[in-house]
Amino acid sequence: MSSMDDAVAVVRESLRPRLAQTLLALDFDGVLAPIVERPQDARALPGTAELLTQISPRVAQVAIVTGRPASDAVQLGGLADVPGLVVCGHYGLERWMGGRLETPSSDSAVDEARVRVAELVAQRPGTAIEDKGHSVAVHTRRAPDPAASLEDLRPLVSAIAEDTGLQVTPGRFVLELRPRGADKGVAVRQLAAEAGAAAVVYGGDDLGDLPAIEAVRALEADGMLGVIICSDGTEVATELREAADLVVPGPEGVQRALRSLLL
């Protein structure tokens, strides 16, 4: 048995009595879907929908909490038929459930940001804009020096945020401009309340997941059981790893941990 399996076995024992009152909330990219060069090429690891379908009747709620538009996560994940699944997209700004999408109206600040980010990208080979409708992301993964490119763009993207009132959310070779107000912490708290959860299992891998982790820790202070799974890899920030109860090797490790914890 590996040390990961040992750690999972310990968590499993504490989770078992609360399984039926557990909220399982998972990030998409890097947790369910391996990281790839182009956002549009991301796909959930084979077996993801089947695994979530098996878990769903055993827990109170299965949810995806993602920076992606909710419909993109559903489509790229092949998740449309997972029973009872809730997908909180755009860090909780929108919600998909049973084929129905609740989404806000468009924001003129994002329209302005879209134009300005497109200008930045046009001058920087290898960078790319991801227009997500309610937010705009600039990716540097395919730039000649992705880390340097991200640092070059950081103050320019911050200036756009300042002018438009949007906020910047950094991630894995990405800077995202999005409306203030929503974050994954708010989304997790709301999901936990709606599900009447006595336990929350949250899986993340990126800086945008930190508010969700903080929310889980705050819920623990109120008596809930919290389990944080970090989907690890070379790009994963130290804060994520340090905040986790279980550190597992990427989406394959997440699948293995979920099978052991929740089936």
Ligand SMILES: O=P(O)(O)OC[C@H]1O[C@H](O[C@H]2O[C@H](CO)[C@@H](O)[C@H](O)[C@H]2O)[C@H](O)[C@@H](O)[C@@H]1O
């Ligand atoms: O909250 P998440 O579900 O983790 O989404 C966060 C961002 O993930 C995506 O970007 C990341 O994955 C891409 C595909 O593997 C990769 O090319 C990129 O470098 C990563 O940053 C997505 O494109 C963003 O919109 C999400 O906000």
